[in-house]
Amino acid sequence: MNKLGIEVEHIGSAIKEAREAKKISQRALARKSGIPQSHISKIETKGVDLKLTSLLALARALDLEPVLVPRKLTPAVKSLIRTSKSVTVTPQSAELSLTGHPATVAARPAYTLDEEEGDDDG
Amino acid sequence: MNKLGIEVEHIGSAIKEAREAKKISQRALARKSGIPQSHISKIETKGVDLKLTSLLALARALDLEPVLVPRKLTPAVKSLIRTSKSVTVTPQSAELSLTGHPATVAARPAYTLDEEEGDDDG
DNA sequence: AAAAATGATCTACCTTGATGGATCATGGTA
DNA sequence: TACCATGATCCATCAAGGTAGATCATTTTT
Numbered sequence: 001m002n003k004l005g006i007e008v009e010h011i012g013s014a015i016k017e018a019r020e021a022k023k024i025s026q027r028a029l030a031r032k033s034g035i036p037q038s039h040i041s042k043i044e045t046k047g048v049d050l051k052l053t054s055l056l057a058l059a060r061a062l063d064l065e066p067v068l069v070p071r072k073l074t075p076a077v078k079s080l081i082r083t084s085k086s087v088t089v090t091p092q093s094a095e096l097s098l099t100g101h102p103a104t105v106a107a108r109p110a111y112t113l114d115e116e117e118g119d120d121d122g
Numbered sequence: 123m124n125k126l127g128i129e130v131e132h133i134g135s136a137i138k139e140a141r142e143a144k145k146i147s148q149r150a151l152a153r154k155s156g157i158p159q160s161h162i163s164k165i166e167t168k169g170v171d172l173k174l175t176s177l178l179a180l181a182r183a184l185d186l187e188p189v190l191v192p193r194k195l196t197p198a199v200k201s202l203i204r205t206s207k208s209v210t211v212t213p214q215s216a217e218l219s220l221t222g223h224p225a226t227v228a229a230r231p232a233y234t235l236d237e238e239e240g241d242d243d244g
Numbered sequence: 245a246a247a248a249a250t251g252a253t254c255t256a257c258c259t260t261g262a263t264g265g266a267t268c269a270t271g272g273t274a
Numbered sequence: 275t276a277c278c279a280t281g282a283t284c285c286a287t288c289a290a291g292g293t294a295g296a297t298c299a300t301t302t303t304t
Contacts, residue, residue, distance in 0.1 A: 006175045006179060006182075008174055008175060011174065014190060025279075025280060025281085026280075026281060027280075035262080036262075036263060036264070037280095037281080037282095038263085038264085038265085038266095038281095038282080038283080039261085039262060040281095041281055041282055042261095042262095042282085042283090044281090044282095045281090045282070048261070048262095049173045049174050049175050049260075049261070050173065050261080051172065051173055051174075051261065051262080051290085051291080052130055052171050052172045052174070052177060053171050054262075055174060059190060063194075064190045064191065064192060064193065065190070065191050065192075065196045066188050066191075067188070067189055067196065067199055067200065068136060068140075068181060068186045068187070068188055068189075069187050069188075069189050069203060070185060070186060070187075070203065070206070071185040071186065071187055072185075073202060073206055074187045074189065077189055077199050077202060077203075078189065080198060080199060080202065081189075081191060084192070084194075084195055147249075147251085148250075148251060148252095149249080149251090157292080157293095158292075158293060158294070158295090159250095159251080159252095160251095160252080160253075160254090160293085160294085161291085161292060161293075163251055163253080164252085164253090164291095166251090166252095167251085167252070170290090170292095171290075171291075172291080173260090173261075173291065173292080176291080176292075
């Protein structure tokens with residue numbers, strides 16, 4: 001959690017899982033993304049508040065694409081992703097939401113919707 | 123374009139559009155997201171390589187959620203978003219993809235913001 | 245006209261992501 | 275046993291994001 005109370009560590013996990021799912025090394029990913037291996041290691045282990053360009057570079061190298069989804073649609077989108085994953089029968093399928101949520105785990109009910117949120121509208 | 127050849131400006135546009143769609147001022151968004159108005163202005167106009175936490179803070183404040191979508195699914199996901207938008211009949215519906223791609227074109231001039239990426243490694 | 249609100253700018257100042265390059269323990273393998 | 279690839283660490287340095295607070299030219303509203 002940083003200043004804004006936002007988790008950042010799980011993105012490292014997501015990236016790590018995506019990388020391992022593709023069975024490539026950190027150095028390979030480094031080569032492909034242009035981001036130094038040392039930094040990737042840091043990203044995957046420690047929590048690093050990535051810059052957008054870095055995130056995009058990594059995502060791109062991992063065949064992922066960050067999309068801003070309207071809150072109301074996230075369940076549907078995640079469901080879509082989840083479904084496709086179960087079809088593809090991926091070894092370990094992890095939820096790749098940037099906000100790092102639950103844990104899809106194949107046999108999951110419907111939508112474990114997002115974390116709570118302090119309404120601070122003014 | 124930054125060091126990695128990645129566009130970053132359009133996120134500012136996306137945020138701006140999302141904000142205007144919600145009809146709130148930069149200051150209101152600033153209050154809600156915790157990010158100073160001066161910075162939001164900069165983000166929306168100049169291109170700022172946002173950090174993840176900032177992006178999340180803004181997205182959250184705008185009822186958006188960044189999700190890492192497998193490349194093969196992005197069209198489906200965007201389609202989903204697009205559809206829902208046309209249903210909701212939003213004034214100006216903008217593509218909210220972080221990579222700013224295709225061009226939803228529901229009832230719009232169809233400006234293609236595409237910026238294909240170069241495939242390097244194999 | 246006066247007041248209020250909006251978005252863009254500006255000036256420090258601090259923090260930290262990112263780079264480049266090296267190292268190191270570990271595990272697997274020729 | 276040597277060799278090599280892997281991931282984690284470390285260091286120095288730089289660039290840029292982010293903060294805080296104020297200001298300013300315009301609009302919008304009263």
